[in-house]
Amino acid sequence: MSPIDVNDHDALIAALLPAVREAGRLEMSHFTNGVKFEQKADRSPVTAADREAEDILLAALASVAPDVPVAAEERIAAGATCEYAKRFFLVDALDGTRLFIRGKPEFSINIGLVEDGKTRFGLIYLPPSERLFVTRSDGFSYEAKLSQKDELPFAAMQFKRLVTRKPDPAALVAFNSRGVGSASAGLLATLKVQDTRPLGSSMKFCLIAAAEGDLYARFGETYEWDTAAGQAILEGAGGSVTKLDGSLLTYGHFERGYRNPYFIAWGRQPLWRGGESELAAPRA
Template identity: 40%
Template structure:
C-alpha cells in the first residue's frame, strides 16, 4: 500500500505540470517513430525521474522519452516503467483522456502502478498486495474507493476500443463475442474501465510499448483481471533483443476483466491462428 500511495502522489504532482500545458498552443514535434512529443512530455518525465529517485533510490527507470533519447538502463529484475504523458494525441487535441503512468515491474510482471488522468481529476492505483483503488486526490484517505472487476454477462459484454488505433483485426476478434456496447477511450484508461467494473474486454491488435501498458496492467491485475498476448500467454515486460520488433515493444494483446472471459480468450487463441479469428 505504501508504494501505491507514493506513486499516486508523484503522479498527481506530475499531472499538475501537464495542466500547465493543456489546451494551450503547445509546440508539437515528431520523434523518430513519427509519434508526437511535446514540451509537457519532457517536463513531466524529468519531474517523475527525480521524484522516483527520492522515493525509491537505486531502482532503475525505463522512461519513454529517455529511451527515445538513447538512455536505457541495463536489464533488472526490478525497475520502474514510466510514460509521462500517455495519449499525447488526446492531449494535443485538448481531450481529457490522456494519463500519467508509473509502474513497478518485478520479474517481468507489473506489481504496482498508477494511472492518473489530470484533466479528469482522478487516478487508478493499486498493486498485488493492496488491491486496486479509484482516487480523487493525491492522498488515498477518504478520496479513495476500492474497485474490482465484475462478472461479465456473456450476452452483454462491454468492449473497450482505442479511439485512435482501431483495426479490422479488432472488429474480427470482437465478432466472436456478444457485444452489447463498445466504448472508445484514449490512453491507458481502457485498462482502468475494466478494473473499475465498467467494461469487460479490451483487445489491442496494434503496436504498443511497455510504458503504454504497464501501469494500467498493474491496476487491472490488482482488481482481479489480466492481460495475455495473442499467443495466449501473460503479457511480460523487459522485452529486449526482439527479432521482430524493437526493445520494449509489445505483441498484440487482450485485456480482460472476468477471469472466465480470460479462460475463453485463452482457449480461443491457442486453438486458432489469430489471423483467422475473424
Template identity: 40%
Template sequence: MDLAALLDPLGAACREAGEAIRAVRSRGFAVERKGDLSPVTEADRAAEAIILAALARHAPGVPVVAEEEAAAGRIPDLAEAFFLVDPLDGTREFVRGGDDYTVNIGLVVAGTPVLGLVLAPEQGRLWAGVVGLGAWVEEADGKRSVLKVRSLGERLSVVASKSHMNQATRDFLAAELPNAELVSVGSSLKFCLLAEGSADYYPRLSPTSEWDTAAGHAVLLAAGGRVEGPDGLPLGYGKPGFLNAGFAASAGWDGPVLATYMPD
C-alpha cells in the same frame, strides 16, 4: 522494497506531473515528431522530469525506463525490478484537445507488473494498485474507493482504442464478439475501466510499448483481472525493444485467443 509505501509519494508525483501537463496545455505548446513520427510535446518532457525525480527520491537504485528517455537512447541496464514510465499516455488525444490521456508509473518484478498508478489529469482521478494487496481509485477530492472487476453479465462491454483501432481488431470483434457493446476510450483508461467494473474486455491487435501498458496492467491485476498475450499466456515485460505485439485484457474470464487474428 515496500510497495504499499510507494503508492502515496508516487501518487503525489503523478498529480504534480498532471498539473504540469495542464499548465502546458493552458499556455499553448508546439508539437514535435520523434524518430518513429509519434508526437511529443513540452508537456511529455515536463511530466517525465517530475516523475524521474520522484523515483530517484523514493526508489533509489531501481532502474527506470521512461518513454522520452528511451526515445533519446537513454535506457538503463535492467534488474529483476524496474519501473516503466509513460509521462503522457495518449499524446495524440492531448494534442487534439481531448481529455482521454493519462500519467503512468508501473513497477515490473520478474517480468510481471506488480504496482501501477494511472492518473487522468482532466478528471482528477488516480487509479492505483499493488498485486496481492488490492487496488483503489482516488477522486479529486481525496475520496478513495476499492476497485474490483465485475462478474460477466448478459451483455459484454468491450473497450477499444480511439486512436489505434485497426482492421484486425474489427475483424476479431465481428467474428468473436458480434453482440458486444463497444466503447472507444483513449490511453490506459481502458485498463482502469475494467479494474473498476465498468467494462469487461479490452483486445489490442496492434503494437504498443511496455510503458503504455505496465501501469494499467498492474492496476487491473490488483483488482482481480488479467492480461494475456496473443498466445493466451500472461503478458510479460522486459521484451526486446520493450514492445508488445498485442494483448487481451479482461475482468478475469476466458476470452478468445487473439493469435488467429493478429496482422502479419
C-alpha cells in the same frame, strides 16, 4: 524524500503523490493553454508536457528508489538504455499524446513496477478527471480522487476498492483505441460484442477495473510503459491481460525495444484464445 521499500505499495504511493499531482497540474496547464509538438525519430509526436512531466516523475523516483532502474518513454526515445534488471520501473508521463494534442481529455500518467517479468505495482492518474488508480499493499486495486487544488496527503484520502464485473456474453462492452484495426474488429465480432467505445490512453484498463467494461483488445504497436501500470491495476481488481494464446503479458523485453505483442485485457479470465488468423471477419 528518503528512500523507501518499493514492496510497500502504500508507502510508494504516498511518496510519489506530490510529484504525480505536480505533473498533473503541469499537463493541464499545457492542455488548456495550447499544445505545441514535434516529431520524434519514430515519427510519433512529443510535447513539452511529455518531457517536463517525465522529469518531475523521474526526479521523484530517483529520490524514493535510487537503486531501482527506470525505463521512461522520452528518456528511451532520446537514446538512453536500460539493460536487464530483475526489478525496474516503467514510466509513461503522458500516455495519449496524440489525443492531448487534439484537445481530447483522454490522457494519463502511468507508473508501473516490474519484477521477474511480471508487473507488481501500478499507479495511473487521469489529470482531466482527477481520478487516481493504484495497487495497494494488500494486493488489491483502488480508486481515489487526487485533487490538483490541494495537498491532501495519502493518509487522508478516501479509497474505493475496485472489483471487475462478471462478463455477460450477451452484453459485452469493449473499449478500443481510437485507431481500430481489422483484426481487433474481428475479435469483437467473434465475441459478439454489443457495445464498443473508443477511448485513449491507459484509461481503458482503469475503466475495466472499475467494472465499466469487459475487455480491450489491442492489435497494434504498444510499449511496455503503455501497459504495465494498467495491467497491475486490472489484475488487482480481478482481471487479466494476456497474449492471443491466453498466456500472461510479460515485461522486461529489452531485446525488442520494450514493444508488446498483441494483447487483450479482460475483466475476468480470457473469453477467447487462439491466433489472429482464427478471428472472424468484421461485421458490416
